[in-house]
Amino acid sequence: MRSHAALTRYRTMLLQSVGVTLGVTLGLTSVAAAQETFGLEEIMVTARKFSEALQDTPISITAFTATDLEKRGMSNISQIGDATPNMKFDATAPISGASNAAAIFIRGIGQTDFILTVDPGVGLYLDGVYISRSVGGVLDLLDLERVEVLRGPQGTLFGRNTIGGAINLTSKKPDGKFAGMGEVTMGSYNRIDARLSVNIPIIEDKFFARISASSKNRDGFGRRLLTDQKYGNQNTNSVRGAFRLLPSENIEINLSADYTRAREESPVTTLVWDRPLSEFGGGAITGLYNMFVAPVTGLPYDSRWLPHEKNTSYATGPTGSNLDVWGLSMTVDWDAGPVAVKSITAYRKVKADFGRDPDGSPVVLVQTSNVMDTEQFSQEFQFTGKAMNDRLTWLAGAYYFKETGSDDVTANIGWGIFEALGIPLSIHGPTIVDNRSYAAFLNLNYAITDKLNLSGGIRYSEDKKKATVNQYFTDLGILALANPVGKKNFDDVTPKVSLDYRWTGEFMTYASYAKGFKSGGFTGRYVVPTLEPRPFDPEKLTTYEVGFKSQFLDNHVRLNASAFYSDYKDIQVTIFNGVAPETRNAAKGRIKGAEVELTALPAEGLTVTGAIGYMDAKYTKFNPLDSVGLVLPLQITNKFVNTPKWSLNASAEYRFPLGEKAGDIALRADWNYHSKIAMDAVNTPELIQKGMSLINSRISYHSPNEMWEFALFVTNLTNERYFVGGVADIASFGLVEATWARPREWGASVKASF
Template sequence: MTVRFLLLATVASTSLAVPVAYAQEQTAPVADEAVEAAPTTTNAIIVTARRRAERAQDVPLAIAVLDSKTLESSGTFNVGRLTQLQPSVQFYSSNPRNSAANIRGLGAPFGLTNDGIEQGVGIYVDQVYYARSASSTFDFLDVDQIEILRGPQGTLYGKNTTAGAINITSRKPSFTPEGRAELTVGNLGLVQGKASISGPLIEDKLAVRLGTSVTKRKGSIYNVTSRQDINDQDNVGFKAQFLLRATDSLNLTLSGDYSRQRPNGYGQYYARVGTTQRALNRQYEQLAAASGNYSPPSFDPFDRVTDLDAGIEAKQDFGGVSLLAEWDLGPGTLTSVSAWRKWKWGPQNDRDYIGLPITTVSQNPSQQEQWSQELRYASSGKNKIDYVVGLYAFHQTVDTEGLQVQGPLASRWLLSGANANRPEILNGLRSENDIGLKNTSLAAFGQLTWRITDALRVQPGIRLNYDKKNGKYISTVFDGAGRPVPATGGTTENGLQRGVLSPLNYSPKFSDWNLSYDFTASYDVARDVLAYATYARSFKSGGINLSGIPLDTAGNPITAVETVKPEKVNHFELGLKTQFLDRRATFNLAAFWTEVKDYQATVTNSQVGVIRGYLANADKIRVRGVEADFNFRPSDRLTLYVNGAFTDHEYVKFPDAPCPPERSGGATTLPVDANGNIIGTPTAPGVPSTAANPSVSAPFCDVSGQWLPGISKWAFAYGAEYNIPTKLLGEQGEAYLAFDGSYRSKFSSNPSRSIYNDISGYSLANFRLGFRTDGKWDVSAWVRNAFDEKYFELLQNQSGSTGLVVGQPADPRTYGVTLRASF
C-alpha cells in the first residue's frame, strides 16, 4: 500500500521544490574528487547535515540549502520568512512565545504554546540547539547558510527532531580583513541596518568577527484605543566570534550573541462571526448589542484597525555564549560544543480580542535558561566506513509568573442566565500563576556509512535518550474583593468563578528512556544520479501540562491529564537526486509516508468559560506526500527555480478530540419531561439552542479522517532572475530583474477542522530590480506582496463559544530600497 501510494503521488505531482538555484547554479561544475580534496570549495554546495562536510547532492536526505545571497536578496531575515521559499516549511506565530516551526506539517501542536513539551523541528544555530521556538524569532545576523533537513533527524540532531531540523550557520571569523554593510529603507517606516567586520587580532593565530543588526518598522494595524500602531518591529541584535588556532590541529571558536525586541504586538482581532450551539442571546452579536451596542471599528479586518483595550506588548531578550572546539586527529575530527542560553519574555495580551473589558489583563512573563554539552567524533576517510559517534547532555529551566484579570463585562460574556447580569461575580477575578519546569535530557548516538561497493552504501543510525521533566503549576485565584477562591466547595459564586479561573496546585512529572534509529540505503545510479530509501523510527519525548488542566464535576483537577505520552514516529522515504546538463540543472524528488502514534495535540477545555486549552494525545495521525526541486541555469544570464510539495494529511484516529466551535456551547444533557421523554429536537451544528429545540454539545468529537491543522495540500514556490552586463557610474557590473512567487492552498486553522476557521489559499509575488558589481556593492528596489494579497496568517476563536472568530492579517504590500556593500 505504501509503495503504491508513493508511486501514484510521484506521477500525479507536478510540485518542484528547493530554491537553491542562487547558491547551487551560479557555480561552475566541479568533479567529485575536487570536493573531497577541498571540501570548502565554492564550486559546490557544502553541507554538514551528517555532521561532516560533504556535497549536498551526495547526501541521501531531503535537504534544502539557502545561502546568504538567497536570503539577503529575497528579504528572508528570520525563520518565519523561510515559508515563502520552502513549501514544506510552515511557521505560525500569534506572538513570539506562541510560535511554531513545522516541516511537512509536523513539529508542534497547533495552538497556544505549552512549555511542558518539546518542539518537533530542531532549530540549531552554529550547532547549538534552541529549545524554545520563541528564541528563534531573532533577525538573521551574519548568516552564511541555512540547511533545512526534512523528515526525522533523531539520530544526529536529537530525540525531538521528529519532523526535521533547521541548521543555521554563521559566517566564520576570517584572517583576511573583510567587512559587510547593508541598509534598507521602505514604507511603513522600515529601516533595517546590518553590518559585520572580521579580521585578525593576532596574525594567523586569533581572528574576530563582529556583527550587528537593527530593524524598525511601524505596525501594519492601527489600534484606535491606544492610538498606536501594533504588530510593529523593533529589534536589535549583536554577535561576536573569536577564532583561535590553538595548534595546527585544534581550533577554538568562542561566540556570544544578544538580541532585544520591543514591539507593540501582537494582536488578533475581529475577522468574522459564526454561530455555535449556545443560546442565541449568549452569542457574539447579541452579547455585543447588550454591551452598549458595541461594534468593532471595522467589520473588514483588512482595513487593519482594531480597538483592543488591554495592553499589547511582546518584549523579548535572548542571547547566549558557546564554545566550539574542533580537534583534527588525522582519521577524524573530535568536536565539542558547550553552550549556555537565556530567554526572557515580557508579554501583554488582550485575550478577549475586542474593545470591551472582559479579560483586562492576560500576561505570562517567562524566562528560560538552558545548558548543553555535545561531544562528537566523526571519521571520514578513504576506507569503506565513515562514522559519527557522540554524547549529548541538556538541561533547561523555565519559570513563569502569570497574571489574568477579568473585567466588569466578564459575567455578561462568560456566564449565563441571571448570573450574566451580575458583574460582581467575575469583575476583578484574578489568577496569579507560578509555573516552573526543570527538563533534563541525556543521549548517546552514532551513525555509520558503509560503502559496500563504489556505488552502494548503507547508513544505520541509533540514538539512546533519557528524558526527565519536573514541573509545577500553582494558580491562586482571588475574587474582586481580594478573597481567595477555594479549590472546592464555597459559595455558588465560587463555583462559577472556578469555571473561568480555576485554583490549581499540581506537580507533574515525567521520565522515560527511548531508542531512535534509522536505516538508509543509497545507490549511485550514475555519476550524478543518486537514489535512496530510508526508514526511521523516532520519538518526541513525553510532556507535562503546564497551561492548567480541566476539573472534574466535583471541581477537582483531573490529574490523569497531567502528562502526555511520547510521540512514536514511523517514517518511510524514497528519494532521487540528479544533476544534468553539465550540472547546470538539478532535479531532486522525495516521496514520504509518516505515521505518528500518540500525537501531542492541543485540545480545548470543555468547560465553556475557561480560556486556555491543554495537551492530550491523539491516537494516530498520518502525513504523506511528494516533494521535488528543480533549478536550472541555462546561461550566465538566467536562473530559474520551481519548488513545491503535495501533502496528504489526516487524523487517522482521534475519537476524543475537541469539538469545533459550531458544535460547542450547548447543554451537556438534553432536558426531559416528567415521564423522562426528551423535550424538543437537538439542533444541528452551528444552530443556536432554544427552549423548544435545545442543543447538546458533546465534550469530545471524533475527528478521525479529518485534516490536521496548518497544512496546505499544495504549496509552491517559484522564481527567476535575469541579468545583463552593464556599467553604472563608471563601475562594471550587471543589472538584474528578479521575481519570487509562492502559493499555498487552503488549510485549517483550528485543531479540529471548523467551517469557520479554514484559511483560503493565497499567492504572493515579490519583485526586485537592481545593479551589482562583483563582490563590492549591490543596490536594488523591491516590492513584496506586490499585488497586495489579503490573507490571514492564522484564525482562532474567542473563548466562551460566542462564535467570534479573530485573526492576524499578514503584511500588506511593502516596498523599499536596499544597498549592500562589501570590502
C-alpha cells in the same frame, strides 16, 4: 473513506506537476547544453555532521547559501518557509500575543503552542546548539553562511531528538582577511534597517574575530480604533560576536556570543466571523456577561465589535511584546589522529513579556499577559572516525540538556461578571518547569562498493520533566484553583537505516527508514481545581522515504526529489477545554507526500528555481475520550494543522552587464503558492486560510568591483490579505480571532563591502 477514483486523481495531479517541472527544465536548458563557461555552484552541507556536497547526501534537504538568502531579501529565519516545499514557518504562535514565537511545521509535524510544558516538533539549531523554546526562536539571519532544512526524523545525528525535521543554521567563521560590509534599507511604514559586519584578524594565523550587528525598525500596519494605537510594528536590535582560535594544527576553538532586544507591540490580530451575526458572542461566559453586567455598563458583547476595516480592532486591553535573548557557546574541534572529537557547550537565556486582548472589544471578557523567563544549558560530545580502509565512517555522540523556566500568566476571564457575583477577578500564577534530557546516539556509513552505501544509526533518549502549575485568584491571595506538581519520565529508542546507490557521477538514488520521538509533557493551564497537571504522551513517528538527486546538462540543471510515507502515533494537538487551551493526544494519523526541487541555468546570467511539495495527511484512528472522559472535538476527516496539500515556489533572476566598466543589473521575481490551510486542530471554518499566491520582486545594481549594491524591491506585490494563525473559542466566548500577515511593502537598500 476516500474513493479509489479520488486517490487516482490526486496521484495524477502530482505526476502532472512533476512532468511540467521536467518539461520546463528540459526546455529551459536546451541552450545551456552548448555552454561550458558557467555552471551551478556546488553547495556543501553538514547534515550528517561532516562536510559533503548536497548532491551526495541521502536526505531530503533544502539548502540556502548566504547569497540565496540575500537575493531573496530574507531577514529572519521564518521567511525560509515560503521557499521550502512542505514547510510552514510562522513568526508568531497563536494564543501568545508575542511577535517572536516560532511555530514551525515540516511535513505536517510541528507545534503551535508556545507554552513551556510542550516541546516543538521541529528542531532549530544555531551552530549545533538546540534552541529549545518557541518564544525567541525567530532568529535574525545575521552573518549566516548557510541554512539547511532537513525533512524527517534526524535523531541519530543531532543532540536533541527531532521528530519532524531540523533547521540547521551555520554562521560565518572569522578568518585571516580584514573585510566587512554595511547595509541600510528604507521603505514603507517608515522602515529603517541597518546591518554591519566586520571580520578582524587579531593574531596572524592564530586568532580571528567577527562582529555583526543589525537594527530593524518599521511602523505597525494595524490600528486600534478606540485608542488610535498602532500595532504589528518592528523594533529589534541584534549583535553577535564570533571568535576563532587556532592554538595548534589539530585544535580549533570557536566562541560566540549573541544578544537580541525587541520592544514591539503585539502582532495584528482581529476578530473574524463568517456566521450569522446573531451567533457572535454566543458563548457561555459571554451570555453571563450580557445578562449580569451589560445592563449596568451599557456595553453588551455583540456584533458591533466586529471590525469593518482591514487590520483594525476595538480592543483596549494588554498589548506589547518585549524580548531579551542572549546566548554563549564554545565549540572545540580536536583532530586526535584516528578519532576526531568535538565538544559543543552552550548557554541561552530568554526573558519576554507579551499580552493580548482576544475579545477585540473594550469589554473585558478575556485578556492575557505573560512574563516568561527561561534558561538552558547543553553539552554535546561527538566522536568521529574511519575504519576498514576508510570504507566505514562512524559518529558516536552523547548529549545532556538542562532547562529551567517560568511563565507567569495573568488571565482576566469574564471580568465584571465575577465582580458582580462577589468572586475574585483574575487568575494568576507562574507555570514552572525543570527539565532534563539525556541521549546517546550512533551513526555508521559503510561503502559496500564504490557506488553502494549503507547507513544505519540508533539513538536512546530519556527526558525527565517536572512542571508546577501555580494558579491563584489574585484578590484572595491564596491558592484557590490549583498548585499541582507533575513529574514524569519519557524514553525511547529510535533507529534509522538508509541505502544509497550512485548510478553515475551525476545521479544517485536512496531509500531510508527512520523512527522519531517527541517527548510528552503536561497541560500548563487550568481553570478548575486539580491534584496534578494532566500529562500527555509522547509522539512517535515511523517514516519511509525514497528519493533521487541528479545534476545534468553539463552542470546546468540540478533536480532532486523525494517521496515519503509516515505513520504518526499519539499526535499532540492543542484544543480548547472550556476557556483554556490544552494539549491532548489524538490517536493515529498517516502522512504521505513528495518534494521536487529544481535549479537551472538556461543561459548565462539567468537562474531559474522551482519546487513542488505535496502532502496527503489524515487521521486513521481517533481516541474519542481523553483521560478524564471529555469528548475531543476532532473528527477523522479533520485536516492537520498547518499542512497544505500543495506548496509550490519558483523564482527567476536575470543578471546582465551594462558595460565593461559600468557594472551590471539583476532583475528578480519570487513566487510561492499554498493550497488551503487549517489553522487550528478542530478546523474552525473562519480559520481555514484559502489557497493563495505571493509575489516578491527586486531590481539591483552591482558595481564593477562588487563593492557597491543598490536595490529596489516590493514584497507581497499583489497586496494579498491573509492570516498566518488563529484561535477559536466559540463555546465559552463566541469569538474567533486571526493573526494577519503584513500587506504590500516597498523598499530601497544600499550595501557597501570592503
